[in-house]
Amino acid sequence: xxxxxxxxxxxxxxxxxxxxxxxxxxxxxxxxxxxxxxxxxxxxxxxxxxxxxxxxxxxxxxxxxxxxxxxxxxxxxxxxxxxxxxxxxxxxxxxxxxxxxxxxxxxxxxxxxxxxxxxxxxxxxxxxxxxxxxxxxxxxxxxxxxxxxxxxxxxx
Numbered sequence: 001x002x003x004x005x006x007x008x009x010x011x012x013x014x015x016x017x018x019x020x021x022x023x024x025x026x027x028x029x030x031x032x033x034x035x036x037x038x039x040x041x042x043x044x045x046x047x048x049x050x051x052x053x054x055x056x057x058x059x060x061x062x063x064x065x066x067x068x069x070x071x072x073x074x075x076x077x078x079x080x081x082x083x084x085x086x087x088x089x090x091x092x093x094x095x096x097x098x099x100x101x102x103x104x105x106x107x108x109x110x111x112x113x114x115x116x117x118x119x120x121x122x123x124x125x126x127x128x129x130x131x132x133x134x135x136x137x138x139x140x141x142x143x144x145x146x147x148x149x150x151x152x153x154x155x156x
Contacts, residue, residue: 053119053133054117056114056116056117057114057117057119057121057133060094060100060112060114060121061121061131061133061152063093063094063097064094064121064123064131065131065152065153066093067087067092067093067094067095067123068123068125068131070092071087071092071123071125072125074090080107081104081107081108081125083104084102084103084104084110087102087110088102094112095110099115100112100113100114100115101113103139105139105140105141105142105143106124106126106142106143108124108125108126108129108143109122109123109124109125109126109129109140109142109143110122110123110125111123111139111140112139113137113138113139114137118135118136118137119133119134119135119137120133120134120135120136120137120138120139120140120149121133121134122134122139122140122143122146122149124143124146126143129143130151130152130153131151131152131153132146132149132150132151132152133149133150133152134148134149134150
C-alpha cells in the first residue's frame with residue numbers, strides 16, 4: 001500500500017449501533033402503547049344505586065316495588081288511594097312489617113324510615129312518580145320534594 005491510497009476506517013463490530021436501534025424501537029413501541037391506552041380510556045359506568053344497599057334496605061326496596069303494583073291493582077281509576085293503615089290491615093308487605101312507621105304526605109305517596117339503617121324510602125304512585133331512596137332517614141313533606149333523592153326504579 002502506498003501513501004497515495006486512501007485508508008478506509010473500519011469500525012469494530014461491538015454491537016453498539018444495533019443496541020441503540022433496538023432500544024429506540026422498544027421505546028417507540030412502549031410510547032405507542034401508552035398513548036393508545038390513554039386514548040382508548042373511558043370513564044367507568046356508574047354502579048346502579050341498588051348495589052350499595054345492605055340486605056335490609058334491599059329487601060325493603062323490593063317489597064316496596066311489589067307493593068306499588070299491588071296498590072295500583074287495589075285502586076281502580078277514580079277510587080281513593082288506600083291509607084297505610086288499610087294496607088297494613090290488608091297484609092301488604094312491607095306495610096305489615098313491625099317497626100316501620102308509614103306516612104302518607106300525599107294521596108299517592110307513601111314514605112317510611114328503616115329503623116335499623118336509618119334510610120328513608122318513598123313510593124310515589126303518581127304518573128311522574130317512582131321508588132325513591134335517601135340515606136339520611138328524613139321522610140319527605142310532600143312527594144314533589146324528591147329531587148335530591150336517588151331514584152331506585154328504572155327511569156321513565
